[in-house]
Amino acid sequence: MMGPSHALSGAAVWLTGSWAMAQFADYHQTPLALAVGTAVCAGGALFPDLDLSGKVTRNQGGATVARTFGVVSLFVAEVVEKISLGVYYATKLSKDPRRNNGHRTLTHTIPFTVLVGWGTTALCAHYGKWAVVGILFFMIGLALRGLFDKWAERAGWVVVTLVSAAAAWFTFANLPGDRGYPMIGLAVGVGCFVHILGDMITRAGVPILWPIPIKRRMWTMIGLPNKIALRTGSKAETVVLRTAMTILSVLAAVGLVAPSVLQRFDIQV
Numbered sequence: 001m002m003g004p005s006h007a008l009s010g011a012a013v014w015l016t017g018s019w020a021m022a023q024f025a026d027y028h029q030t031p032l033a034l035a036v037g038t039a040v041c042a043g044g045a046l047f048p049d050l051d052l053s054g055k056v057t058r059n060q061g062g063a064t065v066a067r068t069f070g071v072v073s074l075f076v077a078e079v080v081e082k083i084s085l086g087v088y089y090a091t092k093l094s095k096d097p098r099r100n101n102g103h104r105t106l107t108h109t110i111p112f113t114v115l116v117g118w119g120t121t122a123l124c125a126h127y128g129k130w131a132v133v134g135i136l137f138f139m140i141g142l143a144l145r146g147l148f149d150k151w152a153e154r155a156g157w158v159v160v161t162l163v164s165a166a167a168a169w170f171t172f173a174n175l176p177g178d179r180g181y182p183m184i185g186l187a188v189g190v191g192c193f194v195h196i197l198g199d200m201i202t203r204a205g206v207p208i209l210w211p212i213p214i215k216r217r218m219w220t221m222i223g224l225p226n227k228i229a230l231r232t233g234s235k236a237e238t239v240v241l242r243t244a245m246t247i248l249s250v251l252a253a254v255g256l257v258a259p260s261v262l263q264r265f266d267i268q269v
């Protein structure tokens with residue numbers, strides 16, 4: 001799947017989940033908390049593709065996510081890709097094929113998802129608002145890249161970086177202090193997981209079972225069979241899937257925000 005579809009799926013899942021929590025578990029969030037969770041989950045849904053590096057020196061190639069903060073994030077992507085490839089070789093069994101690129105390996109596994117979610121939660125618990133502002137800056141940047149890809153492309157990474165910094169600062173200034181913010185860790189983890197599911201419906205598949213060895217393979221790629229798999233960048237993805245996810249997000253957002261708006265104007269339904 002392409003970057004924008006991943007980001008959109010993260011936003012759709014978070015909004016729908018929040019709506020379900022409000023509806024069935026009576027768990028309500030403030031509009032700011034909702035916006036933060038949605039942005040972080042959309043950004044998290046791009047995070048695993050930080051293993052798709054391009055040509056750093058020539059400033060080209062790489063996944064949507066690798067381009068977010070210009071050369072800095074391209075460099076990070078290069079490092080993540082090499083580490084992933086290292087882990088691949090360190091854990092590979094005799095039937096696992098040789099490879100020369102780490103894309104769709106370590107960062108597309110359940111242990112990685114859990115680690116990122118837990119790490120984010122630990123950072124927020126330990127450093128409070130200061131961790132939150134850093135994580136938000138990073139995740140909002142990714143979300144902007146994904147959700148407003150055409151705009152981000154035109155604006156360039158400097159503008160994307162400035163807008164993320166401003167949004168992170170605004171949130172920082174308005175968030176209640178002295179808390180752990182566990183929802184941010186959850187949103188990052190859920191985002192990563194949604195990304196893996198998104199890649200599973202494409203042909204190449206992902207090593208979702210790692211590190212469970214199957215038939216002398218540690219990195220079994222699991223995905224839909226070729227016949228029904230989604231082709232990356234096809235109409236089914238860019239039109240059908242994205243429209244469906246946009247509608248879902250809008251419906252969930254309206255369902256979440258409408259009751260409090262109606263209440264404010266004292267309108268009974």
Ligand SMILES: [Zn+2]
Pocket residue numbers: 048049104108195199
């Ligand atoms: Zn991916």
